[in-house]
Amino acid sequence: MTTTTANRPITVAIDAMGGDNAPAAIVRGAQIAAKQGLCDIILVGRGSELRSILPAPQAHLRLAEASETIAMDAQPTQVRQMPDSSIMVGLQLVADGHADAFLSFGNTGAVMAASLLRLGRIPGVARPALGALFHNARGAPSLILDVGANAEVRPDYLCQFAAMGKAYFERVLHHRNPSVGLLNVGEESTKGAAVVQEAYELLTRQEPNFVGNVEGNALIRGKADVVVTDGFSGNIAVKVSEGVVERVMDELRKSIKQRLLYMAGAWLMRGAFESLRDQWDYSRVGSAPLFGINGAVLVGHGRADPEAVASGIRSAVGIVQSNVVEAIREAFAGAAEQESPPQRNPSFPRKREPTR
């Protein structure tokens, strides 16, 4: 009953040791997904620990041994010294063709660095970016990237993020002419730091579907299909929206409890509340792909509970099925031929290393 790619089922390797509630929440989430028969799952981590949580064998679920764990506060550069970490071993499974995607709820920076080491970039892509898909106020999908892989960016990185986002819309969502916006503090081209102003100019010249700056509220309203920004601001935007929704729901719950009349009203309209919750529940978002890596790599929220982990696995299956990596590879085929000179940041290797 598992989804298949070519002749064998899709296989997702999961970092069982990463995340606030790891390994228990990860194992439980994998069990939920395996039971649903979505795909084959390889839990990567310390076998002794994992077996204590998962005593009996389960269909579509197996373990892969990794003796080390990369801490949440580890520097990305440390991954090179930890080839037997759950992140490095999981990515190696993808590199060797034993898995179709790798998913982690751990240290985003470490996953990015390890992905560059084990899978490398798609030729032509300077820096991969973490993308987050959400439903905007028009009821349509919007994609914001980067939401956490690059604390700092250059103007040309932002243009590439736009190209990767467009490739996703055109080739995966079959959306013609997706619009591109630049997250900024005002509508005018003179807003933002120098990097942002230069990106505005570059996008104006290079991107025919550029609709200009997108402010925080316009991001939610869906002014653009693809919105590009640095990984710091993008992360703040995504987590603030999560916090606000949590708070609005919480306040509504509290005020409903204050009066019997409100409780009666809330009971009558419980269906409306449920549909709202479904649209905004972050545990259902699952995980976000690292666009630009030469393989399917996804990162989920560190706070993920088992349901969110299962949802993250579903996202990974979707990314494999929709062939996002191939779509970006095709979009960058021209750029790859005139590959850029060495980047400024030597801590991120650009070439795929020999596998261990």
Next chain:
Amino acid sequence: MTTTTANRPITVAIDAMGGDNAPAAIVRGAQIAAKQGLCDIILVGRGSELRSILPAPQAHLRLAEASETIAMDAQPTQVRQMPDSSIMVGLQLVADGHADAFLSFGNTGAVMAASLLRLGRIPGVARPALGALFHNARGAPSLILDVGANAEVRPDYLCQFAAMGKAYFERVLHHRNPSVGLLNVGEESTKGAAVVQEAYELLTRQEPNFVGNVEGNALIRGKADVVVTDGFSGNIAVKVSEGVVERVMDELRKSIKQRLLYMAGAWLMRGAFESLRDQWDYSRVGSAPLFGINGAVLVGHGRADPEAVASGIRSAVGIVQSNVVEAIREAFAGAAEQESPPQRNPSFPRKREPTR
């Protein structure tokens, strides 16, 4: 019936020409506030235009002529060449003691630059910051700064933002030991760009009430009383939260209309919805003070309608009454004696210029 400071009523000078709906929305808002007798108001702008909107004289409301208007896309450096602009003239009224506060719904960068020219910094403050006060999930106030005055910051600026925010909590809200947090993409000290990591170290050393990094969702939950960040990320955080609230309310409204049952339920619990709207309605927030300027200067949302303008005027009166400027002056009295060497950015003069 106007609020008085010493022996005369509080007087607020308003930039009648700034904002998306200026001058009409500004004039109408001033009329609302003047009618309520909150304070005396001076509308600064082109007299001919203002008189066409406000044909009859009104108590507590008068005009001051300013022939020029600073556009929303003007560079901050342009204000020097426009001494007869509504922003420069309004600030001059404060500098000369004719008004107690200046309020603009226009170009934030221009207001910042003009404030530095006409009023200068509080001695010891390197860079002023725009602060936004909101109710966190604990039902208590939180202050985030900067939300738009500085696109880029240095680690020491962030420490000063923290000190200004603390002065506001301690001396205006009478809150003992306010906690300080740093907006970031994770809990760990290694997160964020170099500037943010250095700020983390500096705050750890210098700030006894530093509670560490605050992620976007923790900002809303109220992990810290004062949260510091650069003006770009802070602006994104505030506007995203505005957009999400708008969207949640909009969706709830839409789904309620789908069924008679939901409409009945919503009618029963209308009181609960009203209290929620009151807490989140951005038009009631009004305006945010520019902390660190040697005078009361406030900036409101460019989209302000007349009600929001009136609310902004109320905020200005509150800032004058609570004497925030004096509180920060006292907090920085020690720092002023060992005033820092010249700043890196020569486009923002540090000394008050001779008035025209």
